[in-house]
Amino acid sequence: VTYADHIFEPRKVQVGDVVWSGFPVINLPDLTELEVLAKVNEVDGPRLSIGQSAQISLDSYPDIKINGKIKEISQTAAKAGTSRSDTTKIFKVVVSLEKTLTDIMKPGMSAQVAIVPKENNPQILVPRPAVKFNNKQAQILKQIGEELQPITINILDSNPHFYAIADDGKTKQGDKLVINRN
Secondary structure: OEEOOOOOOOOOOOOOOOOOOOOOOOOOOOOOOEEEEEEEEOOOHHHOOOOOEEEEEEOOEEEEEEEEEEEEEOOOOEEOOOOOOOOOEEEEEEEEEOOOOOOOOOOOOOEEEEEOOOOOOOEEEEEHHHEEEEOOEEEEEEEEOOEEEEEEOOEEEEOOOEEEEEOOOOOOOOOEEOOOOO
16 A cells, blocks of 8 residues: 555655755655555556556455555556566556545555456456467367367457457357367
């Protein structure tokens, strides 16, 4: 949880520092308007948009759900970890809250953020290896008895393991698909 006005001082005033009239010595945040600073994997970052809905739950109060909306999305991906071997990249996302629960929410608390997908169309998850691209058209091979039937699909979303395809009646949960092992 971070302050609504993004008031971050890089360090505290120390003995020997030169200060002048108007120099901020201390910032007192407005604790009635907190925001959540979320880190989103680079795979999901491009699918986010300003104003998109989110649901937040504090780690210390997991049963309490707070609605919010994406306010800011970083323009560039940043390295997630500090180790050299960690190649994961993230986008920093600021989520404004519908309400701040001042009696339990404090700056610096950990929270879980669930971004609500843009589309609420019925979807079916298909393993990535089952999808082939033919002339920029996504297709799957569905087994019907002894025959293989090519079906053109409409991909709505994806993650590293699955494509979410439109549930348009051409395929359904439980259909047998051919998976390419190449």
